[in-house]
Amino acid sequence: MTPLLQVRDLAKFYGARRGCEDVGFDLWPGEVMGIVGESGSGKSTLLSCLAGHLLPDRGEVIFDTQLHGPRDTLSMSEPERRMLMRTDWAFVHQHARDGLRMGVSAGGNVGERLMAVGARHYGDIREQAVDWLGRVEIAADRVDDKPWAFSGGMQQRLQIARNLVTGPRLVFMDEPTGGLDVSVQARLLDLMRGLVREMGLSAIIVTHDLAVVRLLADRLMVMKDGRVVEQGLTDQVLDDPQHGYTQLLVSSVLQV
Amino acid sequence: MSDYNFAYLDEQTKRMIRRAILKALAIPGYQVPFASREMPMPYGWGTGGVQVSAACLTPGDTFKVIDQGADDTTNAISIRKFFEKTAGIATTEETAQASLIQTRHRIPEAALSEDQILVYQVPIPEPLRFLEPSEVETRKMHSLEEYGLMHVKLYEDISQHGAIATAYAYPVKVEGRYVMDPSPIPKFDNPKLSMAAIQLFGAGREQRIYALPPHTRVVSLDFEDHPFEPSKADHDCDLCGASDSYLDEVIVDDAGGRMFVCSDTDYCRSRRAANHVGAQGAPYEDARA
Amino acid sequence: MIEIDGLGKSFTLHNQGGAVIAVMAGACLRVARGECVALTGASGAGKSTLMRMIYGNYRASAGRIMVGKTDIAQAAPREIIRLRRHTLGYVSQFLRVVPRVPTREVVAEPLLTLGVARADAIARAESLLARLNIPRALWSLSPTTFSGGEQQRVNIARGFAHEFPALLLDEPTASLDAANREVVMGLIEETKARGAAIIGIFHDEAARARICDREVDMGAFAPGRAA
Numbered sequence: 094m095t096p097l098l099q100v101r102d103l104a105k106f107y108g109a110r111r112g113c114e115d116v117g118f119d120l121w122p123g124e125v126m127g128i129v130g131e132s133g134s135g136k137s138t139l140l141s142c143l144a145g146h147l148l149p150d151r152g153e154v155i156f157d158t159q160l161h162g163p164r165d166t167l168s169m170s171e172p173e174r175r176m177l178m179r180t181d182w183a184f185v186h187q188h189a190r191d192g193l194r195m196g197v198s199a200g201g202n203v204g205e206r207l208m209a210v211g212a213r214h215y216g217d218i219r220e221q222a223v224d225w226l227g228r229v230e231i232a233a234d235r236v237d238d239k240p241w242a243f244s245g246g247m248q249q250r251l252q253i254a255r256n257l258v259t260g261p262r263l264v265f266m267d268e269p270t271g272g273l274d275v276s277v278q279a280r281l282l283d284l285m286r287g288l289v290r291e292m293g294l295s296a297i298i299v300t301h302d303l304a305v306v307r308l309l310a311d312r313l314m315v316m317k318d319g320r321v322v323e324q325g326l327t328d329q330v331l332d333d334p335q336h337g338y339t340q341l342l343v344s345s346v347l348q349v
Numbered sequence: 350m351s352d353y354n355f356a357y358l359d360e361q362t363k364r365m366i367r368r369a370i371l372k373a374l375a376i377p378g379y380q381v382p383f384a385s386r387e388m389p390m391p392y393g394w395g396t397g398g399v400q401v402s403a404a405c406l407t408p409g410d411t412f413k414v415i416d417q418g419a420d421d422t423t424n425a426i427s428i429r430k431f432f433e434k435t436a437g438i439a440t441t442e443e444t445a446q447a448s449l450i451q452t453r454h455r456i457p458e459a460a461l462s463e464d465q466i467l468v469y470q471v472p473i474p475e476p477l478r479f480l481e482p483s484e485v486e487t488r489k490m491h492s493l494e495e496y497g498l499m500h501v502k503l504y505e506d507i508s509q510h511g512a513i514a515t516a517y518a519y520p521v522k523v524e525g526r527y528v529m530d531p532s533p534i535p536k537f538d539n540p541k542l543s544m545a546a547i548q549l550f551g552a553g554r555e556q557r558i559y560a561l562p563p564h565t566r567v568v569s570l571d572f573e574d575h576p577f578e579p580s581k582a583d584h585d586c587d588l589c590g591a592s593d594s595y596l597d598e599v600i601v602d603d604a605g606g607r608m609f610v611c612s613d614t615d616y617c618r619s620r621r622a623a624n625h626v627g628a629q630g631a632p633y634e635d636a637r638a
Numbered sequence: 639m640i641e642i643d644g645l646g647k648s649f650t651l652h653n654q655g656g657a658v659i660a661v662m663a664g665a666c667l668r669v670a671r672g673e674c675v676a677l678t679g680a681s682g683a684g685k686s687t688l689m690r691m692i693y694g695n696y697r698a699s700a701g702r703i704m705v706g707k708t709d710i711a712q713a714a715p716r717e718i719i720r721l722r723r724h725t726l727g728y729v730s731q732f733l734r735v736v737p738r739v740p741t742r743e744v745v746a747e748p749l750l751t752l753g754v755a756r757a758d759a760i761a762r763a764e765s766l767l768a769r770l771n772i773p774r775a776l777w778s779l780s781p782t783t784f785s786g787g788e789q790q791r792v793n794i795a796r797g798f799a800h801e802f803p804a805l806l807l808d809e810p811t812a813s814l815d816a817a818n819r820e821v822v823m824g825l826i827e828e829t830k831a832r833g834a835a836i837i838g839i840f841h842d843e844a845a846r847a848r849i850c851d852r853e854v855d856m857g858a859f860a861p862g863r864a865a
Contacts, residue, residue: 121716172493179497194480194501201504208504209497215507215572237508279737286736290751308736312715326694326715333696337652344653 095157097122097263097295098143103152105142111319112138116152118314118324122262125289125296127310127327129303129342135319137267140299144184144265145174156181156263179209183256187268189248192255193240199226199251200236206259225254229284246277250284257288264296270305282308303346307331315339356403357435362386366404366558370549373560378523379491380474385556395428395453396553398470402451405466405549406432411439413447418455418595418612425453444615454517456538458594458616461546463563469532471552474559476520476530496528499570507575516580521567528570529559537579537595542567584609589620590627639804639835640692642667645701645711646861647687660861661687665701667837667854671803674826674836676846679856685839688856689806692837693728694718705804723751727802731809733781733793741767741784742777745795752800759799766795770821787813791822798825805829807838811845823849 096119105112113135120126128136141147143154145166154166159181166174178184186192193202203222204212212218223233229250231243240248249269256264269285270278286309289296298309306313306327314324315336323336334340354360362384369383388396406412412432416425420442428451429440441447444457451468461467477487480498490498499520506514519536523529531542532550542548548561561567571577582596587608594616596609608629611617621633645665651657662684669675677685690696691710692703698711705726708717722728727748735744742763749759767777770791776784781792790813797805807826811819819842826849830836840846846853 124716124719171489175493175495197480197501198505198508200508201501204504205497205501208500209495213500213573215504216574218504219508276737283736283739307734311719325697326718328695329697329715332690333649335650335697340651341653 094121095163096120097124097157098297099153099155099163100143101153101155103139103142103149103154105138105147105149111135113142113316113319116321118321120263120295120297122295123293124312125294125298125310126312126314127306128297128299128314128316129301129306130316131301131342134316136299136316138319139316140265140267140297143297144182145178146184179206180259181262183259183261183264185249185252185256185264185266185269187271189240189245189252192252193248195240198237198239199231199243202240202251202255203258206255210259221258225258226251228288229254230280244277246273246281249273249281253285253288257292257294260292262295264294266296266298266300268300268302269298270300270302278305285309303331303343315342353435355408355436356406356432356438357388358386358400358403362400363404366400369558370401370404370560373549373558374547374562376527377561377565378527378529378559380557380559382556383558385553388553389431390427392554393472394424395451395470397551397555397558398451398453398468398553399428399431399551400553401468401549401551401558402428402432402449403436405449405468406436406438408436408438410448411441411446412436413441413444413450414452415450415455415457415613415615416453417597418457418616419614421614442615443619444613454533454535455595455612456534456541456544458591458611458613459619460541461544463545465546467544467546467548469534469548469550471530471532471550471555471557473518474530474550474552474555474557476518476528491527494526496522499528500572503570503572503575507572513571513575513577519577520570522570523561524566525568529567531567535581535595536569536577537581539567539569539577540579582609585627586611586617586620587627587629589617589625589630591617591620591625639671639706640667640669640837641702641704642688642692643702643704645688645691645703645859646699647684647691647696648699648861662856662859663700663861665856665859669804669835669837671833671835672830673852674830674838674850676850676853677837677839677856678846678853683856684859685856686808688859689728689808689837689839693726693806694722723748725802726804726806727797727800728806729794729797729808729810731790731812733789733796735781737782738780740778741772741781741792744781744792745799748796748800762799763795766798767792769825770795771818787815787818790814791818794822794825798829801829801832802834804835805837807836807840809839809841811840811842819845 098120101117103116104114116139130136142149155163156166157163200219200222203225204218207218223236226236231247231250240251270281310327313327313330315322317338323330323339331343334343366383369381373381388399414425414429416422432438433440444459449466453470475487477490477498479502481487503513517535518530518533519539521529521531545563547563550559569577584596585592588610591611594611594613597612598607598609600607643666647662648658648660679685691698694710703710708721745763746759772791781789794810811822
């Protein structure tokens, strides 16, 4: 078996300041990896570099493409990379409005990726949109409503549906539950767990919420000052942290 | 007339515009940037079309201007007079007599020929602007042929109205490559975009020129289960009886009386001259009297 | 099935002056298929620590932990994940679940993860819940609001949903009434009978005597003694 994503010696600097450095890991099909760290630890920079939103200064991000096998996405042509972004990859933003077209109906939002890869049958597109709204627990009669008429949790679920409709293999998530009520978070987490399992998705989730990674991630990477200080099995890193920073992070969580 | 250079613009500017036109003809449907000049009329009144016309006109040309199909509206008359004054060229209202036709919102009903040029006035040249506000992004989408968004617009139409409700400025794909805004012509005119004449599109405020060379393949975007349909009022012209021309609805009194007439005034006139009479029409001689 | 050799564990507390606390050294243990071994020793002797190390939850400082052909002490995360899905089950003392997920789904999840058809997984979950006397009315509710005993039984049902070849049981009969203890004992006996290797912590001596083939005193692996 080949890793879905192989990251080697990735580094990104903002001038002299380090965004992230010396990052390397393999992500295997069906694996969910969490990246945690405090604000400014470089976790969002890393995610942007991995997802092709930011060009790193050094390193390789090798993705196992369906047609040509493992390819370095950083040396790909832009059309190839953008094609990857709307087929095999998906990106769930922290703020749904960054990932949705707020002026387009829920159905149109979900249908966009289908149309982007050539779907030209209105009835089929709509049927798939309604099916996906159902899977993220949005009633079919909301299909023609605009996202601004939805609650925060619904918007986030709509964003997930819009991303998963083309059956991606790798999903990048940036604080997917940030800014949501606790009860809404739980519902979203449950939904994401189910979808990851059913679709065999691989995912990389950036968050500062350790409860989120415990529930969603198989593996965990802990970042501090742009470097990975510890990585391993999620529950092992959380329950038996080896690095001083991780110990501090874990012991800082409020117990309910 | 000697107060102005021929056709108002200086020769350097005309050459710059001609280069843009040649590039546009070489890449059908691609929007070529050009350095749009201040014209003695406000944006939105056809400054783009006027600059393209000025760059194309030669002293031997016969010029026609239509606005919404009519030769006798304020805008059409003003532009016609502008070039009569600055270029001293012959003008006409007869489509077949004109070598260069500037238009706003219509394509003439009569088929154009290979020795004619049709110049469109364009308000917003970017068909993707509806959903993507960033110019950087839309340019990238054109260059990478990422046109899924165009269908999102049509999807929204069907989901809201049950059919594709876009009635004008209906997007087209040119030679299987660029998606293009045909300017705000009614979609009734879209099938005519594949024609024998050269078609040039000028957007003054947005500083873009694009073109369709003769006999270019132009396809209106649609869905398999909602195919493109050119539409018009379900009526015949009340003056000339034409059933195949695009119609304007005209309110004729305060009691709700109305009539449908050809939007292309020259087409209607020539049909009446050939003794075609519509439901409310009078014989041609009487109308002139 | 489970072979442990020279296992040691110490915790380094970086935020408390780098204090190193050794909790285990030279632990050795073998459990064959169809065998049940009880870990004994005083509270704090390292029973739960050993269980967690076998499950890969705590990192081993020394030694090896073979489960089947995999050395947990060296294995990459994905190998441990695969092992946990297919081979090695763990019934902890506490139920940890996503809020809002119905009990029936919580129990069926290990099977769904393995790709078992949904209907089959749910059927298995429901039969276990029924056997463990969880009222049917509760099956569609999240267990987060259940009583301690109910949560413990849901946890056991989840742990026994898939027939793991190796199973770790941490106080499975604590906080259960006699009737339910009997049900759990029956489950464990069936699991032994089908050939699973079991390591357990049982406070209840009667249960230990009835189920376990051997006892291993964790006191023997205290760091001072081994050194």
